[in-house]
Amino acid sequence: xxxxxxxxxxxxxxxxxxxNYYAAVDGVSLTVHKNEVVAIVGESGCxxxxxxxxxxxxxxxxxxxxEGQVNLxxxxxxxxxVEKLNKIRGKDLGMIFQDPMTALNPLAxxxxxxxxxxxxxxxxxxxxxxxxVLELLGxxxxxxxxxIYKQYPHELSxxxxxxxxxxxxxxxxxxxxxxxxxxxxxxxTIQAQIMDLMKELQRITDSGIILITHxxxxxxxxxxxxxVMYAGEFVEIADVNTLFxxxxxxxxxxxxxxxxxxxxxxxxxxxIEGIVPSIQKLDxxxxxxxxxIPWISEDAHEDNPTLHEVEPGHFVRCTCYKEFHFPEDxxxxxxxxxx
Amino acid sequence: xxxxNVKDLQVHFPIxxxxxxxxxDHVRAVDGVSFNLEPGETYGLVGESGCxxxxxxxxxxxxxxxxGGEVLFNGDNLANMNGxxxxxHIRDIQMIFQDPYSSLNGxxxxxxxxxEPLRNFERLSPKEELTRVQNMIERVGLSPESIYKxxxxxxxxxRQRIGIARALMLNPKLIIADEPVSALDVSVQAQxxxxxxxxxxxxGLTYLFISHDLGVIKHICDRIGIMYKGRFVExxxxxxxxxxxxxxxxxxxIAAIPEMDPAKRFEKMELRKEINNAYRKEYDSYFDxxxxxxxxxxxxxxxxxxxxxxxx
Numbered sequence: 183x184x185x186x187x188x189x190x191x192x193x194x195x196x197x198x199x200x201x202n203y204y205a206a207v208d209g210v211s212l213t214v215h216k217n218e219v220v221a222i223v224g225e226s227g228c229x230x231x232x233x234x235x236x237x238x239x240x241x242x243x244x245x246x247x248x249e250g251q252v253n254l255x256x257x258x259x260x261x262x263x264v265e266k267l268n269k270i271r272g273k274d275l276g277m278i279f280q281d282p283m284t285a286l287n288p289l290a291x292x293x294x295x296x297x298x299x300x301x302x303x304x305x306x307x308x309x310x311x312x313x314x315v316l317e318l319l320g321x322x323x324x325x326x327x328x329x330i331y332k333q334y335p336h337e338l339s340x341x342x343x344x345x346x347x348x349x350x351x352x353x354x355x356x357x358x359x360x361x362x363x364x365x366x367x368x369x370x371t372i373q374a375q376i377m378d379l380m381k382e383l384q385r386i387t388d389s390g391i392i393l394i395t396h397x398x399x400x401x402x403x404x405x406x407x408x409x410v411m412y413a414g415e416f417v418e419i420a421d422v423n424t425l426f427x428x429x430x431x432x433x434x435x436x437x438x439x440x441x442x443x444x445x446x447x448x449x450x451x452x453x454i455e456g457i458v459p460s461i462q463k464l465d466x467x468x469x470x471x472x473x474x475i476p477w478i479s480e481d482a483h484e485d486n487p488t489l490h491e492v493e494p495g496h497f498v499r500c501t502c503y504k505e506f507h508f509p510e511d512x513x514x515x516x517x518x519x520x521x
Numbered sequence: 522x523x524x525x526n527v528k529d530l531q532v533h534f535p536i537x538x539x540x541x542x543x544x545x546d547h548v549r550a551v552d553g554v555s556f557n558l559e560p561g562e563t564y565g566l567v568g569e570s571g572c573x574x575x576x577x578x579x580x581x582x583x584x585x586x587x588x589g590g591e592v593l594f595n596g597d598n599l600a601n602m603n604g605x606x607x608x609x610h611i612r613d614i615q616m617i618f619q620d621p622y623s624s625l626n627g628x629x630x631x632x633x634x635x636x637e638p639l640r641n642f643e644r645l646s647p648k649e650e651l652t653r654v655q656n657m658i659e660r661v662g663l664s665p666e667s668i669y670k671x672x673x674x675x676x677x678x679x680r681q682r683i684g685i686a687r688a689l690m691l692n693p694k695l696i697i698a699d700e701p702v703s704a705l706d707v708s709v710q711a712q713x714x715x716x717x718x719x720x721x722x723x724x725g726l727t728y729l730f731i732s733h734d735l736g737v738i739k740h741i742c743d744r745i746g747i748m749y750k751g752r753f754v755e756x757x758x759x760x761x762x763x764x765x766x767x768x769x770x771x772x773x774x775i776a777a778i779p780e781m782d783p784a785k786r787f788e789k790m791e792l793r794k795e796i797n798n799a800y801r802k803e804y805d806s807y808f809d810x811x812x813x814x815x816x817x818x819x820x821x822x823x824x825x826x827x828x829x830x831x832x833x
Contacts, residue, residue, distance in 0.1 A: 225706045369569045370733055374777035378790045396707060399736075399779025403786050422783040440711035441781075442740035450718075451711035451740070457676055 184215040187390040188237070188358050193250035193260075195229075195236045197461070203247050204461040206232040208414035210250075214358065214390040221393045221405035221422075223437070227458040229414040230394045234362050236260075237392070238277055239267050254358060273303040276351035276389075280363040282343035286335040292319075292346050293331035299353045318349040321386070323379050341372035345379065352387065362394045377403050398441060402426060407495075410434045413459060413470040416489065420496040430498045432478070432506040433471050439508070452508060469500040477509050478502055522596065523557040524727050525581070525695055530554045530590035530600070532573075532580045550576040552751035552813065553590070558695065563721070563728040565742030565759075567735060567774070573751040574731045578697045581729070582614050583607060594695070612642045615688035619700040621680035625672040631658070631683055632668040638690045653690070661686045662716070678709035682716065689724060697729045702737060714741060735778050739763055744823075747771050752814040757824035767826040769800050770807070806830040 190212045196203035206229045214220050222230045235241050237252050239259060252259040255274060259267060271277075279285040287295055296315045300306055306314065312331075319327035322345040335343055344364065351359055364380070365373040381404060384391065393404060401408055401422065408425045410418040410433060418431040429435045439452035456474045464470065469483040487500035531554075533547040551573045558564050566574040579585040580600075581592050587600040594610055602610075615638070618624035625634055635654050639645060645653070655665050661682040672680055681701065688696055701717070702710040718741065721728065732738050738745060739759055746756045747770070755768045766772045773796050780789040806829050808814055817825040 225708055370735065370777045371569060371773060374779075374793055377779070378793060381786070381790060397779070398707075399781060402781050402783045403779045403789070405783075426781065426783055437707060440708050442711070442714065442734075442736045450715050453712045453715060454708040457678075 184217060186213055187216050187254070188212075188214040188392075189251070189253040190237065191251040191253070193233070193236060193248070193252060195232050195241065196247040196249075198245040198247070199462060204464075205466075206414055206461050207236060208466070210411075210414075210416055212409060212416070212419075214392060216357075216390055217384065217388050218407065219384060219391040219393055219405045221395060221401040221408045222411055223395060223398060223401055223408060224411035225396060225437075225458050227460070228411045230396075230411050231362060232414075233411070234277075234360050234392065234394050238271060238275055238360055239264075269303070272299040272356075273354040274357050276354070276356035276359045278348055278351045278359065278361040278364045281367045282340055282347050283367070285347050286343060288335055290334075291331070292333055292335070292338070296346065296349050296353055299350060303354050314353070315349075318352060319346075321352065321383065322346070322349045323375075323382075324349075339372075340368055341375060344368060344372070344376055348376075348379070348383070352383070355387070356389050359389050359391045360394070361391060363396070364393070365400055366395070366397070373400075380404060398437060410437070413464055414461070415470065415499065416497070417471065417499045418497065419489070424493075424496050428496075430492065430496070430503040431471075431500075432475050432502060435506065435508075436475075469502055471500070472502065475502070475506065478506055482506075523593075524560045524595065525558040525729075526591070526593035527557065527577075527581065528555050528591040528593065530577065530580060530592060531588045532576050532585050533588040549751050551580060553816075554746075554748070554751070554753055555590075555817075556746050556753070556756065558727050558729060560694070560727055561721075561725060562743045563730055563741055565738040565745040566729065566731045566748060567733065567738050567745060568748035569733060569774075572748040574733075574748050575699055576751075577748070578616070578699050578729060578731050582616050582697055583611060584616075612638070612691045613694040615691065615693040615696050617681075617684055617688050617696060617698040617701045620704045621677055621684055622672075622704070624684055625680060627672055630669050630671050631663075634672070634683060635668070635687050635690055638687060642691055657686045657690060660720075661689075676709075677705050678712050681705065681709075681713050685713075685717070685720070689720065692724065693726070695727045695729065697731070699731045700733070701730075703732065703734065710737070717741070735774060747774065750814060753817055753827065754814065755824075755826045756817060757821075761821070761824040765824070767820065767824075768807075769796065769803060772796050773800050803829070 190210060193207055193210045194205050195207035196205045210233060222233065224230050236248055248260050293315050296318055297311050300311055300314065315331060316327045319330055324330050324345055365376050368376060377400060395401060405422045407421050409416045410431065412433045418434045429438055436452055436454045440454065442451060454474055468485060469487045472483050482502045482505040484501050489497040489499050491497050530551055532551040533549050535544040536546045536548060537543065538545045554577055566577060568574045576585055580587045590600060591598045592600040597610055599607060599610060632654055635657060636650050639650055639653060654668055658668055659665060663679060663682060702713050705713060730742055742759055744758050745762045747754045749770055755762060755771045762771060763775065766775055776793045776796050780786055815828045818828045819825040
């Protein structure tokens with residue numbers, strides 16, 4: 183196994199709502215290896231962005247309580263003071279934000295914005311800095327680097343801006359990258375370009391990547407490993423081929439069958455009943471997905487659902503997956519139990 | 522007879538500048554688009570942002586004024602009618618908007634939102650109005666007491682249902698759905714798409730479905746028109762377009778759909794590279810000397826493609 187870059191241990195992120203703390207990320211453990219893309223998937227409100235922001239420490243410290251450990255280079259990021267954290271963020275830990283329209287400073291040239299993390303973290307001569315910026319622009323597939331260097335964000339298209347955002351994240355050769363919905367705000371063809379670019383970059387850099395997304399298509403294209411998140415917990419972790427060929431957890435299976443492009447004809451799409459519970463109303467005892475699959479008997483669920491390793495590297499929470507079937511087809515269910 | 526017949530529709534927006542903000546040029550947002558909708562079908566308009574698909578939809582319902590061309594609805598040309606004549610026809614065309622968060626008035630309760638089209642077109646007593654609204658709200662799967670709630674009290678999927686209920690209130694014949702599911706989560710998206718198909722059968726609706734998501738379009742549409750720079754690139758049945766795309770631009774769009782089989786991801790990447798290279802090389806041959814895309818030429822009775830310089 184490749185070298186471990188980031189290790190999250192039992193991370194719990196709680197927000198203060200009217201005097202009480204409610205956990206949005208509830209005991210998450212994850213290891214990311216060198217040169218590996220781990221995707222975190224789930225509906226909105228399941229805690230995936232809260233997890234990303236906890237790793238990089240962007241939550242408001244006054245209203246957020248962080249417990250557990252986030253280890254990067256043998257340091258627990260959660261216990262570091264801000265000054266020390268600032269030495270790591272932008273250098274060892276890069277972030278790609280969702281919306282390239284708002285992630286860039288409209289008043290600074292592209293060249294200056296890419297050089298900014300280098301000013302902070304590396305001591306480079308201005309000539310060396312410029313050389314590095316142009317090199318980065320080339321890496322992210324911008325052909326006319328010398329011209330773009332002097333331009334402002336408003337002069338670029340959405341796809342170009344996202345390339346610039348990626349170049350900024352890569353500027354100091356991070357060992358770990360967090361990409362929060364990097365293609366969601368983009369057009370289909372641009373999304374395809376950015377996905378291909380990130381795949382290329384992953385070949386040439388060694389960094390581990392955490393990819394936050396709600397789009398299973400993006401996951402299938404980019405991830406090595408996938409963690410499916412629901413109501414603050416991981417419900418299934420598997421490598422990408424396993425997850426798409428043999429999804430086990432009811433939530434994973436429901437998500438996969440609700441994608442239109444996955445179906446051939448005008449069949450009815452699967453609808454997951456109900457909504458993701460809010461963190462205040464969430465029932466933290468028992469299987470959190472149980473209220474959304476009421477046709478599965480209560481006995482199928484565990485009292486204290488834990489992640490079970492069903493085969494090497496494939497983890498599923500709760501035992502309800504063994505008896506899960508979609509309400510409309512009982513037949514598949516029988517086959518399912520025997521396999 | 523077709524329900525809707527759009528002939529050579531043009532929508533140009535003036536660019537003003539210079540002295541007295543004179544019109545110096547035009548943006549040709551929609552530049553000669555023709556298609557027709559048969560009753561009961563779902564027609565998909567696809568393209569990247571800025572291709573003119575939304576403007577086309579808005580011009581049909583009259584939210585943008587058509588610069589030229591005809592919009593024949595049941596044989597009557599809506600494009601050159603004045604407001605008064607138009608009003609007789611327009612109640613049969615309704616619109617579902619993209620963002621369920623901004624398309625509902627936050628200061629009105631659900632009753633007032635849904636009853637608004639009724640108040641515009643029909644004279645009903647408050648009691649009749651209430652029963653109509655209550656029937657509709659139950660039809661779209663919301664509880665009857667929710668008519669006194671306000672939009673912020675609902676989730677995204679529920680709001681989109683309120684938007685749909687408002688559109689259905691006058692029993693329209695044609696619904697223009699402008700990216701109705703783009704702002705929604707996958708599971709909620711599935712819910713709204715299923716629901717739209719269900720009410721299509723029940724109410725005998727015809728949809729003009731505008732979207733950039735080729736997965737959704739493939740799922741819901743019978744026929745598809747692909748737009749680029751205000752013109753049609755290719756038009757055909759869903760099978761024609763997805764299984765036998767002719768125009769390189771269409772191929773490029775279809776290749777951009779994320780591959781759902783992780784084993785094939787690098788294959789797909791190579792395919793995209795190939796198509797993009799070919800597209801870049803041949804780009805100029807798709808436009809005439811004025812920079813307009815060529816007209817559509819039929820290949821089969823259902824499938825037509827914009828020609829390329831020097832034949833197909």
